[in-house]
Amino acid sequence: PLKLSPVPPLELINSAVERLRLQAERNGLNVAIECPENLPPVLADAPRLEQVIVNLLHNSIKFTQAGGRITVGAESTGEAVRFLVHDSGVGMPHIDLPRIFERCYKADRARSGRGTGLGLAIVKHVVTAAGGTVEATSAPGQGLEIVTRFPPT
DSSP states (O other): OOOOEEEOHHHHHHHHHHHHHHHHHHTTOEEEEEOOTTOOOEEEOHHHHHHHHHHHHHHHHHTSOTTOEEEEEEEEOSSOEEEEEEEOSOOOOGGGGGGTTSTTOOSOGGGTTSOOSOHHHHHHHHHHHTTOEEEEEEOTTSOEEEEEEEOBO
């Protein structure tokens, strides 16, 4: 069961980015945070939502080449707080996008040794359990953007 409480988006983002900052730097990546300080809190299980951001950021680090950029951010749309992780990585074909949140699904079989294929399934499970939504957009060579939306408190 989730332990929901009001959580400031910037606090979660800063903590998640800090956890993976060294890994990103070792891979030669620039990680930027784009999140206003005055965003309304979201009703979430803080450790689990932070793990969502960590999972998304970790995927971006794995699939973005040295010199690339990853943006982690949040914004208010009025009816929701929108979290996003966007990278300049390898991207993926549109045909794979509907399946990337399935357990053990890997879009590129050539990368079968890199991970379990559970990270995005965990993301979807945690987000939907907290009443949020998740979606991905991408194209080969154009990077990947994953957006989660949560109702504000």
